[in-house]
Amino acid sequence: MLLTLAVASRQRRLSDEERKALLVRMDITFNHLPTLIEASQAWVLNHARPLIDSADIRLTGPARLFGTVQEGALKMLETLRCPVAGYEFEEFIHGIYNAFDERSTLIMLDPFPDERQDRLAEILGGWTQHIYRIGPQVENNGKKYALRIY
Structure with a gap:
């Protein structure tokens, strides 16, 4: 740098x-x-088990974090050895979520959550319990991880 x-x-x-x-x-x-x-x-020590047992994992994030999403997907693929893919949020909402079921995992990088992200998490929450949101404006509750982004 x-x-x-x-x-x-x-x-x-x-x-x-x-x-x-x-x-x-x-x-x-x-x-x-x-x-x-x-x-x-x-x-990770408290919440990683469901990731290990996932049938597939999808990461999403805004366009400005697309590189982070792709790198995260690659590292998870190398580590967990299950299908992992990363998508820009706008791309993801065009139907990729239709492949979700109860064994699927979604990790959302949410630096600035909006109504569409909230609604997607709500809908997919009916299909799988494995939805994780990471960002500075989400609450810490195990599934949501408030992480200040610098």
């Missing part, structure tokens, strides 16, 4: 103010990692 910033600055693709703002964001993010790792480990 620092190399990219240096190259972008040298090529004048970033202003000095933009570069400084990105450095501040990176510093905040990196300093938050130990807390994030600790909280994630605690969640």
Whole structure:
């Protein structure tokens, strides 16, 4: 990341103010990692069993987190060895959810939940109990994990 910033600055693709703002964001993010790792480990220890037993897993998130969704899907596929796929939320609501049943799992990255995401979780909640929502504005209750995103 620092190399990219240096190259972008040298090529004048970033202003000095933009570069400084990105450095501040990176510093905040990196300093938050130990807390994030600790909280994630605690969640996994208490809630991972249903993931292991899933027949299939789908991850969704907004367009700006599509890379995170895809990387998460890849890591889960490598670890859990069951069918895993990641979708941008708008793509997912075009019918992919129709393949869900009681053994399916949905993980929703919800940095800013809206009525459509709430409604989808409600509908699919009638088909499977394995719906997890992750984001700064969801409540912590085992299925929903309030995670401050920096």
